[in-house]
Amino acid sequence: MRPDPFQRNCGSRQVIDRIGDRWSVLVVLTLADGDRRYGELAEHIDGISQKMLTQTLRGLERDGLVTRTVHASVPPRVDYALTGLGRSLLDLVSGLESWATTHLAEVQAARVRYDADLPRRSPTGTARPTRPSRR
Amino acid sequence: MRPDPFQRNCGSRQVIDRIGDRWSVLVVLTLADGDRRYGELAEHIDGISQKMLTQTLRGLERDGLVTRTVHASVPPRVDYALTGLGRSLLDLVSGLESWATTHLAEVQAARVRYDADLPRRSPTGTARPTRPSRR
């Protein structure tokens, strides 16, 4: 009866998917050191579209990881904050962040090596049609 | 000069994306306790297609997280294993797994609560076409 993410229909896999979500990690990290307004999140997370930001926030809110607080003011102000559940995730995601930054160089080096070896897998080793000209 | 995943073009974000990849986590976890053959991976990770398995393995291999060893035998045998870099990720991904399993119930409860409140946002509160009948 233990949750097993290796089973396709187990909820724990959905949880992993949510955390593994491209933007969820960055949103949670941004909320790590305090509440943030919608616009602040959008500004801080470079490259996120508002559609994705909203969608990500709704997902996190639905899963009980963040709260959404609407202040009745003009102009409107909406604050997002981590819940206790969300904070319990902080060690994990910040660990993810630090792993990514500390091992970035190694990963990039590995990529260069891998890509350099790739031509050997080509038919003749010459005239490699990386992109078969489309169509 | 520190890598900053909040910048759209920083490599550290790509690293986070790779880890956050839907299948990468499960593949790494499967390789946690030893080498595995291609078929074993496919069997253990329920629901993964061979296209996705291959694609995920190539990505992990490219990033230097797993090795691919071809044994010249008939029938062919290919073993996948974590590299040192890959193993350095184990604490993180297993932490992710345990978080997912231990907090699964809370997340699911939060979802039920959230979804129960959703009708209030509907126009009338009745006749909610959750799935617009397809088409």
Added chain:
DNA sequence: CAGCATCCAACGGGATACTG
């Protein structure tokens, strides 16, 4: 067995325009 190649449907996600 361990894949690669191809086709195609479904979804993700960006850009844009509009609203309370």
Added chain:
DNA sequence: CAGTATCCCGTTGGATGCTG
């Protein structure tokens, strides 16, 4: 300001068939 609603195209990813 903080969204929602639409359009629309690129990518994802499953299914199928073939190969060393």
